[in-house]
Amino acid sequence: xxxxxxxxxxxxxxxxxxxxxxxxxxxxxxxxxxxxxxxxxxxxxxxxxxxxxxxxxxxxxxxxxxxxxxxxxxxxxxxxxxxxxxxxxxxxxxxxxxxxxxxxxxxxxxxxxxxxxxxxxxxxxxxxxxxxxxxxxxxxxxxxxxxxxxxxxxxxxxxxxxxxxxxxxxxxxxxxxxxxxxxxxxxxxxxxxxxxxxxxxxxxxxxxxxxxxxxxxxxxxxxxxxxxxxxxxxx
Ligand SMILES: Nc1ncnc2c1ncn2[C@@H]1O[C@H](COP(=O)(O)OP(=O)(O)O)[C@@H](O)[C@H]1O
Ligand SMILES: [Mg+2]
Numbered sequence: 001x002x003x004x005x006x007x008x009x010x011x012x013x014x015x016x017x018x019x020x021x022x023x024x025x026x027x028x029x030x031x032x033x034x035x036x037x038x039x040x041x042x043x044x045x046x047x048x049x050x051x052x053x054x055x056x057x058x059x060x061x062x063x064x065x066x067x068x069x070x071x072x073x074x075x076x077x078x079x080x081x082x083x084x085x086x087x088x089x090x091x092x093x094x095x096x097x098x099x100x101x102x103x104x105x106x107x108x109x110x111x112x113x114x115x116x117x118x119x120x121x122x123x124x125x126x127x128x129x130x131x132x133x134x135x136x137x138x139x140x141x142x143x144x145x146x147x148x149x150x151x152x153x154x155x156x157x158x159x160x161x162x163x164x165x166x167x168x169x170x171x172x173x174x175x176x177x178x179x180x181x182x183x184x185x186x187x188x189x190x191x192x193x194x195x196x197x198x199x200x201x202x203x204x205x206x207x208x209x210x211x212x213x214x215x216x217x218x219x220x221x222x223x224x225x226x227x228x229x230x231x232x233x234x235x
Pocket of ligand 2: 042083
């Protein structure tokens with residue numbers, strides 16, 4: 001579904017992604033784990049067209065998309081939930097969700113997707129008229145995910161959805177990520193919470209200072225001593 005071949009991404013002189021290659025098959029949850037500053041967000045931003053790789057290629061369903069504008073990439077079927085869940089604080093929950101569908105014209109399917117999103121996140125339905133800035137952190141994360149789903153993506157990019165949330169909410173968010181996947185959406189999940197991420201992923205990549213240093217099934221990586229020492233608290 002997604003094939004990244006040897007991309008190099010820079011911020012000025014800073015070489016942020018160094019020859020990264022990665023692939024995602026339809027239906028998978030793939031997780032990308034790594035420490036703060038490793039390049040996880042940079043990779044998601046490059047896939048969604050916010051950054052352009054200097055070299056290398058990105059193929060989505062066989063089409064070259066590296067360097068294409070974000071709107072086109074959303075139209076092709078990739079949605080990105082950025083780190084820090086940027087919702088439009090002065091707009092209602094419902095207006096934020098409508099924005100997620102702004103490139104679509106299929107009114108009937110859009111209203112079906114409203115139902116689906118409200119089914120996944122009943123809390124958003126209860127608060128649909130409320131200003132988004134008044135939501136809790138967990139509710140804003142749900143809204144950011146709901147807004148991304150309103151584009152009806154086939155591939156969903158999630159950047160640290162559990163960041164800053166209480167443990168119970170983290171569990172809820174991960175359960176919903178699994179539900180979204182089971183309803184047919186492929187997922188690339190970026191996390192610092194490696195234990196939780198490996199528990200729902202089929203495969204994983206580990207990134208360190210801009211380079212992929214390990215990959216395998218989630219079970220393999222979860223059992224690797226080296227990975228456990230570095231990312232799983234050594235347990
Ligand atoms: N806008 C930027 N300008 C310059 N350097 C950046 C910018 N954003 C990120 N970086 C640098 O790129 C590297 C990777 O950052 P990032 O992708 O945000 O890491 P992660 O998401 O894994 O924490 C870091 O060294 C970071 O300081
Ligand atoms: Mg990040």
